[in-house]
Amino acid sequence: MPEQAVHVHQAPTGFIRKYVFSLDHKIIGLQYYALAFVAVFTGMVLSWLMRIHLVWPNAPIPGLGLLSKTGAPGGIVTPEYYLQLMTMHGTLMVFFVLTNAPFAAFGNYFLPIQIGAEDMAFPRFNMMSFWTTFIAFCVLVSAFFVGDGPPLSGWTAYAPLSAVGGDPGPGQAVGQTLWGLSIFIFCIASLLGSLNFIATTLDLRTKGMTLSRMPIVSWAWFITSCIALLAFAVLLPACLLLILDRVAGTSFFVPSGLNISDHMQPHQGGSPLLWQHLFWFFGHPEVYIAILPAIGIVSHILICNMRKDMLSHKVLVYCMMAIGFLSYMVWGHHMFLSGMNPFSALVFSFPTLVITIPATIMTLIWLGSLYGSNLRINSASLFCLGFISMFVSGGVSGFFLAQPSIDIYLHATYFVVGHFHMVMGVAAIMGVFAGTYFWFPKMTGRMMNETLGKWHFFLTFIGTYAIFMPFHYLGLAGNVRRYSAFTDDYLVPLVPVHKFITFAALFTGAAQLIFIFNLFYSRFKGAPAPANPWECTSLEWSTPSSPPPFDNFGGKHPVVYHDPYQYGVKSSTGDYLMQTSPEQAGQTP
Amino acid sequence: MSEATLDRASHGAEVMEASPFAIPSSKLVMWLFIISDACTFGAMLFAYGYIRNSAADWPLVFESASIWNALLMTFILVTSSLTVLLAVRDAANENRAGAFKWAMITAGLGVVFTILHLREWMSLIGEGVRPFQNPWGAPMFGASFFAVTGLHMAHVAGGVVALVVVGLGFKAGRYAFRHIEIWALYWHFVDLVWMFVVPLIYLLNMKR
Numbered sequence: 001m002p003e004q005a006v007h008v009h010q011a012p013t014g015f016i017r018k019y020v021f022s023l024d025h026k027i028i029g030l031q032y033y034a035l036a037f038v039a040v041f042t043g044m045v046l047s048w049l050m051r052i053h054l055v056w057p058n059a060p061i062p063g064l065g066l067l068s069k070t071g072a073p074g075g076i077v078t079p080e081y082y083l084q085l086m087t088m089h090g091t092l093m094v095f096f097v098l099t100n101a102p103f104a105a106f107g108n109y110f111l112p113i114q115i116g117a118e119d120m121a122f123p124r125f126n127m128m129s130f131w132t133t134f135i136a137f138c139v140l141v142s143a144f145f146v147g148d149g150p151p152l153s154g155w156t157a158y159a160p161l162s163a164v165g166g167d168p169g170p171g172q173a174v175g176q177t178l179w180g181l182s183i184f185i186f187c188i189a190s191l192l193g194s195l196n197f198i199a200t201t202l203d204l205r206t207k208g209m210t211l212s213r214m215p216i217v218s219w220a221w222f223i224t225s226c227i228a229l230l231a232f233a234v235l236l237p238a239c240l241l242l243i244l245d246r247v248a249g250t251s252f253f254v255p256s257g258l259n260i261s262d263h264m265q266p267h268q269g270g271s272p273l274l275w276q277h278l279f280w281f282f283g284h285p286e287v288y289i290a291i292l293p294a295i296g297i298v299s300h301i302l303i304c305n306m307r308k309d310m311l312s313h314k315v316l317v318y319c320m321m322a323i324g325f326l327s328y329m330v331w332g333h334h335m336f337l338s339g340m341n342p343f344s345a346l347v348f349s350f351p352t353l354v355i356t357i358p359a360t361i362m363t364l365i366w367l368g369s370l371y372g373s374n375l376r377i378n379s380a381s382l383f384c385l386g387f388i389s390m391f392v393s394g395g396v397s398g399f400f401l402a403q404p405s406i407d408i409y410l411h412a413t414y415f416v417v418g419h420f421h422m423v424m425g426v427a428a429i430m431g432v433f434a435g436t437y438f439w440f441p442k443m444t445g446r447m448m449n450e451t452l453g454k455w456h457f458f459l460t461f462i463g464t465y466a467i468f469m470p471f472h473y474l475g476l477a478g479n480v481r482r483y484s485a486f487t488d489d490y491l492v493p494l495v496p497v498h499k500f501i502t503f504a505a506l507f508t509g510a511a512q513l514i515f516i517f518n519l520f521y522s523r524f525k526g527a528p529a530p531a532n533p534w535e536c537t538s539l540e541w542s543t544p545s546s547p548p549p550f551d552n553f554g555g556k557h558p559v560v561y562h563d564p565y566q567y568g569v570k571s572s573t574g575d576y577l578m579q580t581s582p583e584q585a586g587q588t589p
Numbered sequence: 590m591s592e593a594t595l596d597r598a599s600h601g602a603e604v605m606e607a608s609p610f611a612i613p614s615s616k617l618v619m620w621l622f623i624i625s626d627a628c629t630f631g632a633m634l635f636a637y638g639y640i641r642n643s644a645a646d647w648p649l650v651f652e653s654a655s656i657w658n659a660l661l662m663t664f665i666l667v668t669s670s671l672t673v674l675l676a677v678r679d680a681a682n683e684n685r686a687g688a689f690k691w692a693m694i695t696a697g698l699g700v701v702f703t704i705l706h707l708r709e710w711m712s713l714i715g716e717g718v719r720p721f722q723n724p725w726g727a728p729m730f731g732a733s734f735f736a737v738t739g740l741h742m743a744h745v746a747g748g749v750v751a752l753v754v755v756g757l758g759f760k761a762g763r764y765a766f767r768h769i770e771i772w773a774l775y776w777h778f779v780d781l782v783w784m785f786v787v788p789l790i791y792l793l794n795m796k797r
Contacts, residue, residue: 121614191625195618203614205606229621233628241636241736249721250732252636266721269729274639278632557604 011550021131023123024550028130029109030443032100035130035137039096040429042141044509046089051502053077053085055495057485071149071170080170082484083152087171088144090155091179093425095186096137098290101432102297103228104133104193107221110439111197113540114218116206116558118551121199125192132189140182143175151176154482156283157183157242159253159275164265165246177246184239187232194232197225206539208560212314213579215538215564216303219317220296227285227292227324235282238275245270276338280331287424288327291391292320294431295362298384301438302366304536305381306373307575309565310365319358326355336404337411345404352402356395363392379453380534383434386461387427393465394423397472412482415475418468426464433460433515440522441529445546448526452518456511463508470497535576537566542580619771623778626744630782633740634789637733641793648725651795655709659791662705663783666745669698670780673773676756680769685760688769692756695776699749706742710735734790741786744779751775 012018019027049061060075071081112120120126143150152171153162162176201222205214214222241252251267253275258265299316303309310316332340332348366388375381397419400406410416433456440448479494486495532541544554558580566577569585577585610617641647651659673695679687717724718731751772758764 122618195621195625198621199614199618202610202617203608207604207606209606211609229625230628233625234632237629237632237636237740244720244732244736248732249719250736251721251729252640252732252736268721269640269644269727271639271643274636277639278636281632 021127023119023127025108025112025120025123025126026443026547026552028126029105029107031130032105032108032133035134036097036101036105036432039092039100039137041512043089043092043097044512046085046092048506048509049077050082050085050089051498051505053082054485055499055502057487067144068149077484078170079484080152081149083154083482084150084171084175086482087152087154087179088140088150091140091183094155094286094290095183096133096140098424098428099190099228099286100133102293102428102435103221103224103289104129104190106217106297106432106435106439107197107224107293108193109443110540111218111221112200112204113543113548113552114215114538115201115204115209116539116553116560117200117204118553120196121204122196125196129189129193129196132185132192136182136185136189139178139185143178143182146174146178148173149175151179156279157275158279159242159245159270159272160255160258160265160267163242163245163251163253163270163272163275164258164260164267169261177243180239180243180246184236184243187236187239190228190232191236194225194229197221198229201225206558206560209539209579213560213563215300216310216313216316217293217296217300220292220299220320223317223320223324224289224292227327228289230328231282231285231289234278238278238282241278242275273335273338273340276335277331280334281328283334284331285324285327287420288323290424290428291431292323294387294428295320295391297431297435297438298387299366300538301380301434302370302375302384303565303567304438304534305376305378305384306369307376307567308369308373309567310369312365313565316362316365319362322358323355326351326358330355333402333407336407342404349402349404353399356399356402359391359395363388363395378437379448379450379457380434380438382454382457382461383430383437386457387430387434389461390422390427390430390464393469394419394421394427398423410475412480413475414471414479414481417481418471418475421471422464422468426468430460433457436519438534439540440519441533442540442543442546442548444523444526445529446522446524446526447529447533448522449518452514456514456518459511459514460508463504463511466504467501467508470501473497535574537562537576537578538564539579542578613767616767616771616774619774623774626778627782630740630785633737634785637737637789640729640733641727644727644729646726647794648723648727648730649794649796650723650725650730651791656791656795658705658709659787662702663787665698665702665705666780666783669695669702670777672698673752673776677770677773680759680766683766685762689756689760692752692759692769696749696752696756699745699752699776703742703745703749706738706745710738730794737786737790741779741782744782748772748776748779 012022022028049064052059052061058076061072061077062075064072064077065075068081071078071084077085108120108126112118148170150171151157151162153176157179161172164172165177201218241250244250245252245254249266251270253272254265254267254270255272256268258267299310299313303313329351330348332344333352336345397415401410401416401419437448437453474494474497477494479491483491486492486498529546531546539558539560542558543549543552560579561582562577562579564579566585568575569577571577571581571583571585573581577583672691676688676691676695679691720732720735722728723731755764755768755772759769
């Protein structure tokens with residue numbers, strides 16, 4: 001059969017084709033990174049506003065009154081506006097940061113290079129994925145500026161609050177519909193991206209790059225895209241039905257006889273539990289969509305800095321596959337107290353606890369490999385250690401929450417908030433920081449400042465623990481989440497803890513200014529990066545220049561001769577052997 | 590297909606590792622899309638089953654005329670799966686006129702299917718079925734029916750457009766065999782989904 005032999009070898013010259021509607025996976029990766037960057041700092045500012053409101057509920061926040069006259073009259077946040085800030089914080093962080101940064105941004109940039117491809121399998125799809133994501137972002141943010149403001153039902157958009165379109169109160173009108181639309185569009189973008197990642201990984205590996213020779217982070221992106229392909233396919237119709245409930249008068253998610261604001265709702269015959277089933281069937285795999293790429297990035301960087309392979313990195317890959325598989329069987333553990341049959345709580349509890357087995361194996365591999373290794377201490381490897389620390393600290397509280405009997409007490413308290421912020425939020429962000437410090441020389445041709453990087457790490461590490469560890473204490477003390485203020489009830493004694501957390505949050509957020517400064521300063525004034533500054537073996541360090549040329553390898557197809565992690569060997573390059581080096585490794589020196 | 594497509598086949602086996610499935614990337618992507626879309630339909634049918642099981646007075650509305658209509662639609666869709674196979678066979682033999690003819694016949698059958706379906710929608714709407722109420726019982730009957738069959742109908746309509754585009758393109762020499770084959774795959778999938786819709790939506794809701 002005839003196949004056209006046309007390549008995308010010609011680099012575009014115009015600014016628009018080169019930097020805006022680019023087909024180049026590297027530019028698209030940077031675009032995803034930039035979008036996540038904007039989203040993460042927006043989300044962080046929102047969390048500041050929430051923290052400030054929690055401890056000084058009556059203090060006016062300068063300028064906020066301009067953003068929302070009804071939500072924050074005179075800058076004083078109303079209880080509804082608090083929930084609206086929380087919803088936008090969660091949605092931005094989970095979808096536009098934790099899904100985009102470790103997976104779409106770094107994956108787009110480095111997956112094709114690591115497997116020796118010139119680009120993704122479908123560059124146009126790739127461009128469409130990014131711009132569709134961008135539209136989803138704009139639709140979401142526009143909710144800030146519509147009447148009644150953004151939604152207040154949380155990033156989980158629990159029905160019936162999210163599904164009742166008839167009686168708009170603050171945050172229940174157009175804003176919630178925009179939320180549904182935004183996530184619907186986001187699903188389409190993520191599905192397009194996943195298709196592309198899978199096709200690229202399977203079909204565009206260069207000669208010698210067998211599946212078993214792929215670096216662990218490429219495996220992580222591949223497994224993540226398989227998870228995303230199935231998970232977003234379920235959220236897509238869920239959002240569709242949610243939008244129908246809101247605009248077409250259906251009631252998939254609204255029960256009969258619901259009375260809101262002394263007004264009987266016209267909806268009949270639906271079930272709020274149905275939304276929870278559909279949402280969490282997506283939502284739990286989504287947690288792994290956020291964390292698996294970080295696991296891959298961290299393992300990849302640690303192996304390079306330990307100068308030896310993990311014991312064995314292949315077991316890590318099998319563990320990631322097991323986690324991906326199990327992630328589809330545990331969604332009900334978010335619903336122990338939602339009115340499901342109590343027996344089904346036990347059914348969901350069991351596989352949840354089984355997930356801790358591959359997670360524990362991974363942790364033991366990291367710790368066992370680190371033990372006695374000569375770890376090179378740099379910003380990237382420090383953030384890797386931070387990741388492991390957060391992964392363990394946040395993961396251990398998962399044991400508690402996975403037991404239905406203990407969850408009765410802990411459900412919807414700050415314990416849960418602490419748990420998922422540590423294991424999903426901060427851990428994945430640590431992975432993104434590690435990846436940024438590690439790959440910055442390749443992406444820009446300049447080194448990041450190590451001193452600033454280390455300051456950034458220690459302040460962030462201490463700061464995030466100072467924020468999120470007390471959350472567990474608050475939860476055990478019975479502090480319910482989503483309360484906008486603690487005025488005159490049993491929670492008043494906990495307000496000093498909240499004050500501490502607020503100070504820690506402001507401090508940790510301010511510490512990120514170091515990162516921003518370092519990022520921009522190093523981009524323009526950083527020391528020029530050598531071709532392979534970390535002496536790493538994988539293919540992204542074999543490109544002829546930094547950043548790599550348009551077709552990544554300068555018109556050549558690299559050939560791969562080795563497993564990804566040939567460290568601690570004797571070779572002409574020193575103690576490592578590039579995957580592209582035809583040389584055979586000597587004995588360990 | 591887009592000139593920017595970097596197909597494995599266009600790179601040649603001497604510089605690339607073999608794909609584990611030995612099929613063009615675009616065909617692989619269609620298979621992946623089908624897996625993903627199956628999850629989408631699965632979620633829709635799950636939602637329908639959930640709503641149906643939790644309703645006390647789910648109406649059983651389809652009379653034998655509706656069932657016969659559904660069976661006729663099924664017959665048409667299954668037949669179109671056969672005609673699209675003939676298009677693939679002709680395309681594989683580089684018989685461009687034949688492949689075009691069979692692709693158009695398939696698209697035509699898809700149009701007939703959609704017309705029959707829309708006629709049925711109109712008759713249900715005429716009887717008073719709305720997304721939020723109907724004359725017989727559980728108000729969510731209409732919403733579930735329209736959502737599931739509407740999603741399927743949208744897939745059929747999309748398939749018709751795709752078949753016309755690749756049929757014309759293949760005849761003109763712009764498209765290769767694999768494009769016909771990929772959309773034939775899609776068409777079979779849409780057909781297969783209907784095999785779930787008929788028993789779950791029609792036969793289960795037959796008047797008895």
